[in-house]
Amino acid sequence: MWVATLCFFLVASGVLSKPVDDEPTCGYDACPLSDPATLNVHVVPHSHDDVGWLKTFDQYYFQDVQNVISSVIVALKLNPERRFVQVETAFFKKWWDQQKDSVRQDVINLVNNGQFEIINGAWSMNDEAAVNYQYTIDQYTLGLRYLEDRLGKCSRPRVGWQIDPFGHSREQASISAQLGFDSLYFARLDYRDKINRLSKKSGDLLWRGSSSLGNAADIFTSVLYNHYSAPPGFCFDIVCDDDPIIDDPESPDYNYQNRVETFANFVREQASKYPTNNIIVVMGDDFRYQAALNSYINTDRLIAGFDLFPQTFQGKTIKVFYSTPSCYAKAVNDYAITNDYNLEIKTDDFFPYADGVGNLVVGYFTSRPASKRFVRDGNILLQTAKQLAAAVNVPYDNVEINSLKEAMGVLQHHDAITGTELIDVTHDYHRLLHKGISDTSDAVDPILSNLITGSGDNDLQFKSCLLANVSYCPETKSDQFTLVVYNPLSRVVSSPISVPVDTETWSIVDPEGQEVIYQVEPTVIDFSEIIPEAVSPFFLEFVATDLPPFGYKVYTFAKTESAKIKSVTVGNEDTSFEVDETTGLLTSVTMNGVTLDISQDFLYYTSGGGSQAYVFTPASNDPQTIASTVTTSVVEGDIYSAVVQEFSDWAHQTIKVYKHDSSHIEFDYIIGPLDINDGGKEVISRFTTSLNTEGAFYTDSNGRETLKRVRNYRPDYEYTDEQPVSGNYYPITSKLAIKDEDSGLEVAVLNDRSQGGSSIEDGQLELMVHRAISTSDAFGLDEQEYDHGIVIRGKHYLVVGPSSGNGEKSLAAIERDVVQRKFLQPWVFVTNQDVSDQLVNLQFSNLKTSLPDNVQLLTLEPWKDNTILLRLEHVLEKDDDPNLSVDVTVDLSDLFVAFTISELAETTLAGNIPIDEYEPLHWPGSTNDTPKVRRDVGADLQVTLSPMQIRTFLATVTYN
Incomplete structure (x- = not known):
């Protein structure tokens, strides 16, 4: 331990500093030269540093x-000659902030000469399922x-380093390519897939991250050979023996x-499994x-030993040297081009x-469902805050908004949003x-x-009701209160808004002074049994109609004595459902011109012995019903x-059809606390139809593109069905769907947080909504809140109809619309102050017009002086809709209310590399072997998007 302590002292005191290099030599220019006549062994020192898992973020740091x-x-x-790759920026920031200027300069020097290489560079190494x-x-x-603000251009990563997530999404590959990465590395894949890949030397491959983007989403990908660990016997850190x-x-x-000979034997075995005369050996x-x-x-000695005791592989000398993942990718690329491989x-x-x-x-697709929803709420507020900050010229480095940016970055970690951390760490993430x-x-x-007030002298003290889902919001317990409903989408939406209240009769007035229709119902369960605070006995719902894009409307509430008159039908003329009077269960749905049983x-499922936060292993493949008869x-x-x-004292649900919205049926469920005295429970919501789905179902990839799944099948290796249920579970971030190709009918269930899901039988869909398991590991x-197991409140949204849609949009386009409206639903701010004499601007929008249905302004946030980071995305895939899955042009010249754009500079996805400076590696045999086509943006500020394309710009603006 004294070695680490001495090094820390020397760096912190600035003892070992040197002057900055005038000419940086980084990136591929800093790579050691591979020899085509040798076996090149790229030794990569690294440390995988979880931003929380068995310890909290601060404890690990x-x-x-x-x-x-x-x-x-x-x-x-x-x-x-030594190299090291640094990954997690959350940790690096904490370290950097504690260093003297001389130490910081040392780091810049090492970055500039390629010794200290930044890879991945995200705030954390994110999960790829949830x-x-x-x-x-x-x-x-x-x-x-x-990183670039502090370390300069040489800190721009060229490598995606996703070595520890538990499975890997195609969208992650697409994002990595669009970030400007040339390569992507990971360690965890199905053991059968890995055996197969190593046997046929396809551990190095090209991954096409999108079915719509083509070459823009191709990326070189390498599966690490020995997990992400040093070869057995070659860990020289103080934590090793x-x-x-x-x-x-x-x-x-x-x-x-x-x-040396032992290491050479390991190298020979690995080299026999990879396609070129280069292998990567991670030391960490x-x-x-x-x-x-x-x-x-010790590694210096090992490398030198191959000169003292020469080793060969298949007649080639083994050459061992310090390297980095980017240098390995470049060496493989050189080999592929030279050999037309x-x-x-x-x-x-x-x-x-x-x-x-x-x-x-696959259990972690659902584990800790409350955390997964908490993250989604955090994202809605973050997008709202960034958009408002851009509207009023708040600086990028606003400490309060950056607090949420950084927390959200940590929560994306593969032991955070996944729910695979220890419970004390969960609590720290929530903190x-x-x-x-x-x-x-x-x-x-x-x-x-x-x-709202048109003045900088007022503070209306708006709050967010984070516990409204359990009927607790102190501000709405008053006789009068004011809501500001903000729409973070770039088009007009109408959305149901729900707030807890103490009485049933209210007067609600919208910005035009019109009375708003509303509905008050008792809470589904007595939430006072869940939390000790003074909860409200009722929920009030109204529809905030025509919310302006990137804008808000103000609604004022006051108690009255008049009673409300209720209407009479279950559903509306376009969308309805039936429930069996005997069983209390759903029996049929009418939607989009179709009635479907x-x-x-x-x-x-009762948990089997292997089930825990990571793993789902049912004791039986047949789940148990909660109740034979449901009270309705x-x-x-x-x-x-x-x-x-x-369904029981721990399972309730409300199935809703909104009068203003026929696009879906809402399933609002409350599950828990789960009694696990007789064994763990893994609760599912199952939808059953008579559709002939032939073993196929469809899942989203991180809320973006759709992938076809086939039950009990893998395209890359021979599948064995030791676990016929969990072996067919996939991550569902936004959509699970089935189709009957003969009838042309489709059923989709959309969710409000990531969950595990599948189609275990033809015509069925199931989503896991809650898990409670007691284990010895x-x-x-067995999460506890308020001295009992947690209670989960969530929502599913059912969409049914012909795949061709409703005559205006395909069903896929309808599903996309619902997903967007629910993912970025309006955020409600509330105050119970008397603000009647301060309400001047009762509605606001930063957009002069809504964007088209197939476009979303994905990001709008302050960047630098008079510069805004702006992302536009085409939200449909190329085959989603014959009318909407087409190129679309957006005019940015006069779109915004708060500012005017004078110039657009396109960048890679993260906004850090000007598009003109981005030169990717090209690979033989891929559509990536030709330069990627990008449309220029002229002085007229017209931006054209193809299906699934995201374009990122730094916009120079003048505030109006």
């Missing part, structure tokens, strides 16, 4: 990570901006030649290099992941996210106050019609 970075910097300066693509893009944008390399021939423990693992000098000294092309993804026979790592939301609410309050029920009551109102179902899910 102060106990481990500060030692890693500090000792590495010292070690790199002692030998210019995240939405907007989360992922944002946390890369945050990390890459932070492996023997050092002893090169003194006079020592009785001399082992130099033997150790979790929180390694805490005593970096010790590790590097075509790598295998993959077009699907790497889900689900099994790390052994029957051990399916971070709650702080970020609170800080950002504080930042938004004066912005809203100024916009469909049932829905809650069931649960009908609700009729002016806002919605519904049936309230009680510390990765159980």
Whole structure:
């Protein structure tokens, strides 16, 4: 331990500094030269540093990570051949903020000469199953901006380093390519897939990340050979027990030649499984290099040993040297071009992941469902805050908004949003996210106050009702209160708004002074049994109609004595459903001109011995029903019609059809607390139809493109069905669907957070909504809140109809629309102050017109002085809709109210690389072997988008 402590002291005190290099030599120019006549062994020192897992973020930093970075910097300066790759920007920021200027300059020097190479560069190494693509893009944008502001252009990563997530999504590959990465590395894939790939030398491949974008989403991908660990016996850090390399021939423990030969044997075995004369050997693992000098000294000796004791492979000399993942990709690319070698092309993804026979790592698709929803709420507020900040010229470095950006970045980690961390770490994640939301609410309050009052002298003290789902919001317990409903979508929407209230009769007035129709119903369950605070006994719902894009409307509430008159039908003339009077279960749905027999029920799998936070292993493949008969009551109102179902004292649901919206049926469920005294429970919502689906179903990829799945089948390897249920589970971030090709009918269930799901039988869909498991390995899910197991409230949205749609849009386009409206639903701010004399601007929009239905303004946030970061996305795939899956042009010249754009500079996806400076590697045999086609943006500021395309710009603006 004294080595790490000494290194930390030397770096922190600035003892080992040197002057900055005048001419940086980084990137591919800094790579060691591979020899085409040898086997080139690229040794890559790295440390995988989880931003929370068994310890909290801060515990890992102060106990481990500060030692890693500090000792590495010292070690790199002692030998210019040494390399290290730095990954997690959240940790790097914490370290950087504690350093003296001389130490910071040392880091810049090492970045500029290629020794300290930034790879990945995101705030955290994100999960790839439970995240939405907007989360992922944002946390890369945050990390890459932070790095370049402090380290310069040489800190721009060329490598996606996703070595630890539990399965890998196609959308992650697409995002990585659009970020400007040339390569992507990971370690975890199904054990059968890995055996097959190594046997046919396809561990290096080209991954096509999009079926719509073509070459814009191709990326070189490499599957690491030995997990992400050093070869067995070659970990030299203080946390390891492996023997050092002893090169003194006079020592009785001399082992130099033997150790070289042992390493050479490992290299030969790996080289026999990969396609070129290059292999990558990672030297590291979790929180390694805490005593970096010790590790590097031994690795120096190992590398030198191949000159002293030459080794060969298939007649070629083995050449071992320090390298980086980017240099490995460049060497493989040089080989492919020189030899006209075509790598295998993959077009699907790497889900689900099994790390052994029957051990399916798919439970985390659902684990800790409350956390997964909390992250989605955080994202809505973050987008709202960034848009408002851009409207009123709040600087990029606003501390309060950045608090939420950073918390959201940490929560994307593959042991955070996944729910695979220890429970104390979960609580710390919630603390971070709650702080970020609170800080950002504080930042938004004066912005809203100024916009609404037209004055900078007022503070209306708006709050967010984060516990409204359990009928708790102190501000709405008053006799009068004011809501500001903000729409973060770039088109007009009408949305149901629900708030807890204490009485049934109200007067609601909209910005035009018109009375608003509303509906008040008792809470589905007594939430006072769940939380000790003074909850409200009723929910009030109204429809906020025609909410302006990137804008708000103000609604005032006052108690009255008049009673409301309720209407009479379950459903509306376009969309309705039927419930069996005897069983209380759904029996049919009418929507989009089709009536379809469909049932829905809650069931649960009893957890098998292997189930825990990561793994779903049912004790039986047949789930148990919760109740044979469901108690129901009908609700009729002016806002919605519904049936309230009680399955048991821990399972309730309300099935709703809104009068203003025929696009879907809403299933609002409350599940928990789960009794696990008789074994763990893994609860599903199952929809059953008579559709002939022939084993096929469809899932989204991180909320973006759709992938076809076939039950009990994998396209890349021979599948074995030891786990016929969990082996067919996939991550569902936004949509699970089935189709009957003969009838042309389609059923889709859309969700409000990521979950695991499948079609275990033809015509069926199931989504896992809650899990509670007690295990002996510390990765159980017996979560407690308020002294009992957690209660989950969530929503599913059912869409049914012909695939061709309703005559205006295809069903796929309808589903996309619902997904967008529910993912970025309006955010409600509330105050119970008497503000009647301060309400001046009762509605506001920063867009002069809505964008087309197939376009979303994905990002709008302050960037630098008089510069806005702006992203436009085409939200449809190329085959979604014959009329909307086409190129579309957006005119930005006079779109915004708050500012006028004078110039657009296009960049890669994260906003960090001007598009003219981006030159990707090109690969033989791929459509990527020709330059990527990009449309210029002229002075007229017309931006054209193709299906699924995202274009990122830095917009120079003048505030109006």
